[in-house]
Amino acid sequence: MTAAILANALIQKVHQTEIDQQLQALKRQAMAPETMDSILVEKQQGAANVLDGLRLPQKRDEEWQFTDLTELKAVDFVPPSKVNLDVAAAENFYLPELSQSRLVFVNGFFAAELSNTDGLPATITCQPWTNLSSHQREKLANYLGKQTDGKEVFSNLNTVGLKDSAVVWIPSNVELAPPIHCLFLTVVDPTPILVQPRLLVVVEDNAKLVIAESYGAISTNCTDRPQQQPYFNNIVSEIYVGENAQVTHIRNQRDSGDSFHIATTAIAQEKQSRYQLIDVNLGAKLSRHNLAMTQQGEATETEFLALTTLAGRQVSDTHSSMALNYPHGVTNQLHKCIVDEYSQAVFSGKVLVPQAAQLTNAQQLNRNLVLSPKARINTKPELQITADNVKCSHGATISQLEADEVFYLRSRGLNDYDARHLLIDAFAGEILDQILLPSLQGRLRQCISCRTI
Structure with missing residues (x-):
């Protein structure tokens, strides 16, 4: 082996060690305090063991080649503190239509004084994990952490710090009329904090739900303006849609212009279920949304509609994956980006259609509007098809105002x-x-x- 090869191998080893140290530092900050909840302890320990064999992503990793985490790695984050937020400060994020069906978390802690679920029927569950009965926790343990990618760094980091979660549980045959609002707020502070919101949604057979998931920042000035006060929102949302159930999921992200926002949304759909996501991303210095749907029965319908608007030097990265494992699946994905100034948008959409997924109808389109010659778009719509009786298409467009x-x-x-x-x-x-x-x-x-x- 030549000296050059040995030197490169040594550099790689040193670099790998540095990355491992950074991940371990994040892991230490994320570690939840001791809890008496044996279910959460088991989840935390399992994720901690997985993290020991992982490293933070790098640009040489194909899935992260356009997203540079250097700035995030340079910040020393600390665990968040519980903040008693004034009601007036949170009211700007309330939705009047959902004034009595709202769960609010501030810095990852449930805020009972800001929440109101008086308009919801007693037949459903809408509350934090820490307020659940032991019987409810035992049943929901079959869902918590089951759908996320076992080898994905940031979802495991979230589970390591799992101390609470917003829980929405709709029993079979219940068509919930009022939508539910899950609001996650971060108080901007000179000390960088690592906040790890969690959302678990279980909609059982023949049930129906509309849910709004919102992220925002509390600051004295417009949060779009960088104030050199970064924080890191590391989010996991797990959604289970039972047989013949229907879920409409409205998600909007308006984190501050100094923040890092990395989110995983994992959806599992049973036979003949319908799921629609409307995702609007406006905030954060750097945002990443890993979106994954797994088909667990035939004849499912899935729709992903997304809009990302960027300016300044924002970077937004969306990676979606639809795993169709059964026949008669219908998917439709439309992802639109508006990029201005020096911003950068990344889209990678993957639809997997194996031999078993015959008679699948899968459509995917990424449309981009570029408002500045310095803005950039990186797009990769992708179909992987081995079934021979399907109707699938994908495409991407990049244009300016005509x-x-x-x-x-x-x-x-x-x-x-x-x-x-x-x-x-x-x-x-x-x-x-x-x-x-x-x-x-x-x-x-x-x-x-x-x-x-």
């Missing part, structure tokens, strides 16, 4: 600013119009308008 369309609108009396914003609103509207909560839809439209040219 000068002819702007000119047409200006010829009808609009100024240049209004003409461009009308076109941007129309591009975003294909996703936003699907949000059946008027207050949230209006709020997101306003945010997008403020953040673009």
